[in-house]
Amino acid sequence: MHVEKQILELGGSTDQATREMLQSVLNKKRKYDRYKKNCFKWQMFTLFGGLVYFLYVYQFIVVPNGSNIGYMLGELVGSVLHFFVVLLLGSGYATARYYKKKEEKYEKEYHGLRTEIIRKSSELWPQPYHWKKRGEVYDMMKKHYDINLYFESK
Structure with missing residues (x-):
């Protein structure tokens, strides 16, 4: 397992x-952040794509x-382009849901491991000298990796 330089320097x-x-909590956070970012990208793609498609349909169909519903439905159903756009938007939505599930999974694992470190801190830094060093470790994790080990809440 690759260990980050700052974590190795804790010595x-x-x-x-x-x-x-x-290192494990850092790896989980990175996966969580990556899935969160990908989920957001696909959600925005689907949202804006759907909005553009809706505006197109409204403006051009x-x-x-006017009020000729039969002709409008014929235009929508009869065009291969409309089928592919709807298929593309559906795929974007499905991909966003996939990334959302992965994001939730890694968020749960990340926060579980993070709270485990917080709860076990008295075992991980048992001596009074080491207990003082714990603050330095927590500060480094917060500063370099934005991982809060001071409080269990998100």
């Missing part, structure tokens, strides 16, 4: 198991045909 402040736990 005397932590033992090997603690460094591995810190609904407005010119």
Whole structure:
């Protein structure tokens, strides 16, 4: 397992198991952030694509045909382009849902591991000298990786 430079430099402040736990929580956070970013991208793609498609349909199919619903439905159903656009938007929506499920999974794992470190801090830094070093470790994790190990709440 690749261990980050800042975590390796903790040296005397932590033992090997603690460094591995810190690296593991960092890896989970990175996966969570990546899935969150991908989910947002696909949600925006689907939202804006749907909005553009709706405006197109309104401007070029609904407005010119007034109240002739049969002709409007014929235009929508009869065009291969409309089918592919709807298929593309449906795929975008499905992809966003996939990333959302993955995001929720890794968020749960990340926060579970993060709270485990917080709860086990008295075991990970048992001596009074090490307990003082714990604050330095927590500060480094917050500063470099935006991981809050001071409080269990998100």
